[in-house]
Amino acid sequence: MKRARAPRSPATVSPEVLAALCGACADVRREEPLHLHVSFRIGGPAEVLVVPRSADELRAVACALFAAGVPYAILGRGSNLLISDRGVSGIVLKIGHGLDRARWSATGVTAEAGAGLPALAMRASERGLGGLEFAAGIPASVGGAIAMNAGAHGHSMDEITDFVTVLRPSGEETWGRHDLAFAYRTSRLQREPGIVLDVTLRLTPADPGRTRATLASWLDDRARTQPIGPPSSGCIFRNPPGDAAGRLIDAAGAKGLRSGAVEVSDVHANYMINAGGGRAADVLTLVDDVRHRVRERFGVELELEVKLVGEFPSR
Numbered sequence: 302m303k304r305a306r307a308p309r310s311p312a313t314v315s316p317e318v319l320a321a322l323c324g325a326c327a328d329v330r331r332e333e334p335l336h337l338h339v340s341f342r343i344g345g346p347a348e349v350l351v352v353p354r355s356a357d358e359l360r361a362v363a364c365a366l367f368a369a370g371v372p373y374a375i376l377g378r379g380s381n382l383l384i385s386d387r388g389v390s391g392i393v394l395k396i397g398h399g400l401d402r403a404r405w406s407a408t409g410v411t412a413e414a415g416a417g418l419p420a421l422a423m424r425a426s427e428r429g430l431g432g433l434e435f436a437a438g439i440p441a442s443v444g445g446a447i448a449m450n451a452g453a454h455g456h457s458m459d460e461i462t463d464f465v466t467v468l469r470p471s472g473e474e475t476w477g478r479h480d481l482a483f484a485y486r487t488s489r490l491q492r493e494p495g496i497v498l499d500v501t502l503r504l505t506p507a508d509p510g511r512t513r514a515t516l517a518s519w520l521d522d523r524a525r526t527q528p529i530g531p532p533s534s535g536c537i538f539r540n541p542p543g544d545a546a547g548r549l550i551d552a553a554g555a556k557g558l559r560s561g562a563v564e565v566s567d568v569h570a571n572y573m574i575n576a577g578g579g580r581a582a583d584v585l586t587l588v589d590d591v592r593h594r595v596r597e598r599f600g601v602e603l604e605l606e607v608k609l610v611g612e613f614p615s616r
């Protein structure tokens with residue numbers, strides 16, 4: 302289906318910056334449709350998408366970006382992002398395939414930022430390492446999981462993170478768990494410039510039969526209680542203290558609400574589903590509606606968990 306969209310702002314990436322990026326990375330794309338790169342399957346194009354395929358390429362791209370002092374957005378697996386229908390002016394950096402090697406030891410793993418979290422969780426279990434079972438159903442890159450402090454089943458990344466290599470304007474830094482200032486679904490990486498290059502997780506020896514059983518039962522729970530399959534961005538709202546956003550949304554009668562091709566899931570009320578050809582504007586209409594209903598009914602202000610990327614002129 303053809304996607305009509307509002308025009309974006311004029312080009313912002315100068316020929317000099319573009320040339321520096323092309324010198325640093327073999328895969329630089331103009332006007333790349335971003336709906337192809339996010340789990341919601343929503344969003345317009347990136348003015349420039351840069352896809353480094355190795356640690357050295359990522360280092361070179363980071364150097365070019367920091368030297369130019371230009372803004373950029375980072376995309377991991379795109380499973381917690383809502384991209385504007387107009388797309389993204391400027392540079393988007395995609396960290397995924399090609400930057401996904403993992404080095405295992407007896408006490409854990411060092412994985413490049415683009416490594417997939419579910420595959421790491423499976424591999425850890427097979428290798429007799431425990432601690433990552435909770436992550437098997439989170440469709441994240443390990444870098445994105447650190448940035449968001451992803452979690453499930455009462456566990457989260459902060460519990461198993463040993464240290465992280467971060468590319469910063471001041472150079473390459475190693476941040477320990479405490480430097481990352483983890484909190485519920487956030488970390489220092491949401492507030493300061495930094496590109497995760499790799500992540501070292503500390504795991505514990507565990508019987509593979511036991512970790513496999515835990516992992517399988519948690520995946521079963523997820524399949525029963527969450528809409529796995531249709532395009533979504535996972536939970537749209539953060540849980541307010543002491544409660545679950547999904548419970549409040551359900552009790553406020555918002556399950557099944559629809560705007561265009563996007564609807565509030567009737568399986569898990571904190572998910573919105575793109576039934577095909579959905580638009581960011583539809584998601585935001587539903588966000589406003591759900592927030593209004595929950596505020597009116599419970600006096601609770603829901604905050605977004607999903608990150609908005611690009612131009613959202615109406616907000």
Ligand SMILES: Cc1cc2nc3c(=O)[nH]c(=O)nc-3n(C[C@H](O)[C@H](O)[C@H](O)COP(=O)(O)OP(=O)(O)OC[C@H]3O[C@@H](n4cnc5c(N)ncnc54)[C@H](O)[C@@H]3O)c2cc1C
Nearest residue numbers: 375377378379380381441442444445446448451452497535
């Ligand atoms: C079906 C489904 C189920 C989900 N279930 C869960 C769940 O159980 N628990 C949970 O916590 N989340 C869940 N999520 C949300 C999502 O998977 C997490 O938020 C995840 O951490 C996002 O990782 P990502 O690689 O997709 O990052 P993206 O969505 O691409 O980016 C998220 C944020 O991380 C930043 N980022 C990404 N990579 C890097 C990097 N290398 N360096 C610095 N910053 C970076 C981005 O800039 C952005 O701010 C779910 C999503 C879906 C679609």
